[in-house]
Amino acid sequence: MLRVTSVQKEEKGVRARLVAALRAVPRNLRDDLWTTARDPLPRTGRPSWQDWMPAFALILVLSATFVAIPNINQLVSLYQLDTSYAVLLGVLQSAALVLALVRPVPAWWAVTIAMVVVAAVAAPRTSDVLFPWTGPGLALQGGVLLLLALRVRPRAAVEALAISIMVGLACGLFVSRAHNYGAGTAAAVLTTVVVVGAAVRGSRVARTELVLQEELTAEERARRTQLEERNRIARELHDVLAHHMSLISIQAQVAPHLVEDPPDELRENLAAIRENAVEALTELRRVLGVLRSEDPLADGARHAPQPTLDRLDELVGNVRDAGQTVTTQTTGAPRPLSPGVELSAFRIVQEALSNVMRHSPGTRARVELGYEPHALAIRVTNTAPAEPAPPTRIAGHGLLGMRERATMLGGELAVGPTPDGGYEVTAILPATPRKPPADPVEDTP
Amino acid sequence: MTNIRVLIADDQMMVRQGFTVLLNAEPGIEVVGQAVDGLDAVAKVAELTPDVVLMDIRMPRLGGIEATRRIMEPPGAAVKVLVLTTFDLDEYVYEALRAGASGFLLKDASAADLARAVRVVAAGDALLAPNITKRLIVEFSRLSGTARAPLKERVGDLTERESEVLSLIAQGLSNAEIAEALVVAEQTVKSHVSRILVKLGLRDRTQAAVFAYETGLVRPSGQ
Missing domain, CATH: 3.40.50.2300 (Response regulator)
Known part of the structure; x- marks a missing residue:
């Protein structure tokens, strides 16, 4: 019982859906074919379709003209149309083909209406005359349907195809004079062009989507890279900060031991300083716990202190050991800068040199540091490579990181090719004069 | 009872001097030397044979973990290593424990904690900071899946x-x-x-x- 009901229900469901689909047909037809809408030309194709439009238009105009002559000829001789009518209808059909390039749906309407008019006024001369399509006329209609199928949804293309064939059949049926009924041939030709058009469109759409997808992925990757880079920078700076806070807490504890019988006020004050430092450290540890959770640092780097410019020679030495020619030059009087600037400057030079090794191996690199009164200028250049390196499309970690570091400190970073074919990275980091700490040489957090 | 002899290895003079002042102020503890990096620490341990080494992790030339490994390598080594760190619950600290360190200490520990840590490690009859050490070992032994x-x-x-x-x-x-x-x-x-x-x-x-x-x-x- 239950089953019967469910089968009935199912039948009812199928019928209801069928009815709904049939009811939807007029609306779909109106939506699909009573419009000038069509797909935009794809923008992602490499030799842009837009660029090729004039060429396509030229070919279409030529072939439309070429087809118009036999078309008009046949309309006159075989269908016995007045010459003026024949010229008008023939030109209309040819013009529709050209129009189809930009407005496929109206163009299709134009050829279809032209066909009906031709059928209505024609009088086939003999019974072997192809009707209601002349050969050239069928070619034109096929061309329009092909362009239509390339530019609209497959459903709309199929609807247009069905209407074309049905109108053709109707024209044939309503003409009383004897003729060679060409519906079969026409249906085959038109179906073929629509299938081909729809298939080409389908693959193009898929490709476009793929390209879009790739663009999205690349964007996503760039964003993630940036976040990772920011995370790394933040971690390093917090690290330096935590280190200094530790020092404050140690010094605050040591200070009372350095004087004999320190007054209570001093003790209390120093104890408060220590307390604050320890509290700040607790907070910092929390932040760092978040930042450090994903930290793929190389083993060697992990156990070393955060670098400063003191270690620039070491860095350059390593790069030289890797086979890269590097010269260095320092202008102005070197002075200790704030830890953030020192660290960022070191990292920028490091990234720039590793970019040189990656992208232009075998060139000569040059590192210049300029200690200016209120800034540190960094310039890393390399000579032109023997053969141009393949351009990398992905924005490197390196460049991004350098920019982030410079921007964060309120500085600037510029990169680009040099006139002699090499490459140049320039960074200006604001650096106010700083009093040297008690042990400047060993201050390596 | 003889003093506990301590060596301090840190690349920053401020830290070395600070801890020296703090520990020398404690009865029964004596700082016998300072090392500026890992290599120096290994050499000074051999030279001075301290009871306890306060070892920073991040040092130039040779990091504290590798230095600890080298110091603890000889089978008869009686020295105890106490790792100094800016961060607790840190994988470096766990690595240091595996390398042979007896415990770790935050750099901002109070002078009293510092002295207690040195005494506990030297005596060897209890874990240092049992709760934190336990948590650290549990966390990282689970992650490392040895x-x-x-x-x-x-x-x-x-x-x-x-x-x-x-x-x-x-x-x-x-x-x-x-x-x-x-x-x-x-x-x-x-x-x-x-x-x-x-x-x-x-x-x-x-x-x-x-x-x-x-x-x-x-x-x-x-x-």
Whole structure:
């Protein structure tokens, strides 16, 4: 019982859906074919379709003209149309083909209406005359349907195809004079062009989507890279900060031991300083716990202190050991800068040199540091490579990181090719004069 | 009783001097030397034979973890390494424990904590900062998933009582606490502990705790 009901229900469901689909047909037809809408030309194709439009238009105009002559000829001789009518209808059909390039749906309407008019006024001369399509006329209609199928949804293309064939059949049926009924041939030709058009469109759409997808992925990757880079920078700076806070807490504890019988006020004050430092450290540890959770640092780097410019020679030495020619030059009087600037400057030079090794191996690199009164200028250049390196499309970690570091400190970073074919990275980091700490040489957090 | 002799290894003079002042102010503790990096620390340990080394992790030339490994390498090394760190619950600290360090200490620890840590490590009868150390070992032994099978056999060498004592060590109990828990004399616990260390070829109770967690003798959930 239950089953019967469910089968009935199912039948009812199928019928209801069928009815709904049939009811939807007029609306779909109106939506699909009573419009000038069509797909935009794809923008992602490499030799842009837009660029090729004039060429396509030229070919279409030529072939439309070429087809118009036999078309008009046949309309006159075989269908016995007045010459003026024949010229008008023939030109209309040819013009529709050209129009189809930009407005496929109206163009299709134009050829279809032209066909009906031709059928209505024609009088086939003999019974072997192809009707209601002349050969050239069928070619034109096929061309329009092909362009239509390339530019609209497959459903709309199929609807247009069905209407074309049905109108053709109707024209044939309503003409009383004897003729060679060409519906079969026409249906085959038109179906073929629509299938081909729809298939080409389908693959193009898929490709476009793929390209879009790739663009999205690349964007996503760039964003993630940036976040990772920011995370790394933040971690390093917090690290330096935590280190200094530790020092404050140690010094605050040591200070009372350095004087004999320190007054209570001093003790209390120093104890408060220590307390604050320890509290700040607790907070910092929390932040760092978040930042450090994903930290793929190389083993060697992990156990070393955060670098400063003191270690620039070491860095350059390593790069030289890797086979890269590097010269260095320092202008102005070197002075200790704030830890953030020192660290960022070191990292920028490091990234720039590793970019040189990656992208232009075998060139000569040059590192210049300029200690200016209120800034540190960094310039890393390399000579032109023997053969141009393949351009990398992905924005490197390196460049991004350098920019982030410079921007964060309120500085600037510029990169680009040099006139002699090499490459140049320039960074200006604001650096106010700083009093040297008690042990400047060993201050390596 | 002789003083506990301490060596301080840190690349920053401020830290070295600070800790020297703080520790020298404590009775029974004497700072005998300072090292500026890992290599220097290894050399100074051989030269000065201190009881305890305060070791920074991040140092130029040779980091503190590798230095600890080198210092603890000779089988008879009696020195204890106390790792100085800016961060607790840090994988570096765990690495340091595996390298042979006996404990770790935050750089911003108070002078009293600092002195207590040096004394505890030198005496070797309790885990340093039992709760944090335990948490650290549990967290990282679970993450590192070290090989367990070959070590199981060695646990087999322990008597039932010794296994019991080892699991209590791993939970951070001192000798006195273990004695209380098992209702035996503290001296008995001491001899149990030293037999455990000898049988397992371990240096101190910190290493024993790491061992207990890594072999699965003690399960983090079972505490």
